[in-house]
């Protein structure tokens with residue numbers, strides 16, 4: 001039996017009165033069935049964008065569509081939510097999926113890659129299977145989606161007043177080594193480097209790249225965490241920060257600043273981080289795991 005969507009963390013308060021500055025775009029949002037992606041999909045569609053929402057679970061995507069329809073009502077300014085089931089680890093599907101997106105909404109102005117998988121490593125016991133599962137979604141899945149969408153986005157570059165934009169959701173966990181994040185944190189570091197490098201490659205094609213690095217956000221992904229999550233944010237504010245970054249075409253969107261600063265201090269002073277603070281966090285997390 002396929003489980004229905006987990007709606008416990010779908011705490012959206014989005015309404016048609018809340019308009020974002022990103023409007024009239026054709027957006028492919030991957031990982032939009034829950035958490036941050038779901039909130040982004042609803043806010044962007046309610047602001048007049050055509051949003052194709054992808055993920056593996058059709059029930060979650062249908063729930064986003066029906067929530068959008070209920071919230072939009074008969075508002076003229078609303079755009080649309082179109083569900084499209086897509087598993088980013090499926091290399092074969094990736095070859096044709098962007099054409100399906102283009103068939104549904106006419107093209108891709110913005111690709112938002114929000115799919116993600118988090119698994120922690122216990123007691124430094126490395127497992128190649130665990131790393132593969134995490135990297136398949138956070139790194140190779142991103143490559144699959146980008147390689148599918150970029151040819152269409154490059155074509156759109158010539159004809160659009162606004163440049164097409166790739167938005168990749170990574171994580172602040174990549175700033176400095178964190179306990180138990182050998183797989184998740186390193187996959188996000190790889191994603192950030194890949195997107196930063198791609199930005200240079202895409203410059204002559206007139207396609208912008210925005211990298212989003214959230215701290216802790218209350219979503220189904222973090223609901224299983226049994227350790228303290230400092231400065232945790234809700235999806236509503238998280239989606240607003242991301243949309244503001246998209247609108248300003250920022251290179252990187254990092255938040256919250258308190259967590260960013262704490263982790264940066266760790267990266268700037270490695271002896272302090274790896275000699276004092278990090279080991280304390282590791283011992284605390286080992287007790288909880």
Ligand SMILES: NC(=O)c1ccc[n+]([C@@H]2O[C@H](COP(=O)([O-])OP(=O)(O)OC[C@H]3O[C@@H](n4cnc5c(N)ncnc54)[C@H](OP(=O)(O)O)[C@@H]3O)[C@@H](O)[C@H]2O)c1
Nearest residue numbers: 031034035036055056057087088115116171216217219221
């Ligand atoms: N929550 C946080 O504290 C936090 C912090 C920093 C960064 N992030 C990043 O933010 C992004 C969104 O995470 P979230 O917190 O909103 O968690 P989430 O609710 O678990 O969302 C992850 C989404 O990825 C989709 N997904 C997973 N595997 C997939 C696959 N193989 N193909 C297509 N879609 C897939 C899931 O949908 P299906 O299962 O239906 O496929 C789900 O909708 C992730 O990249 C995450 O790493 C989260």
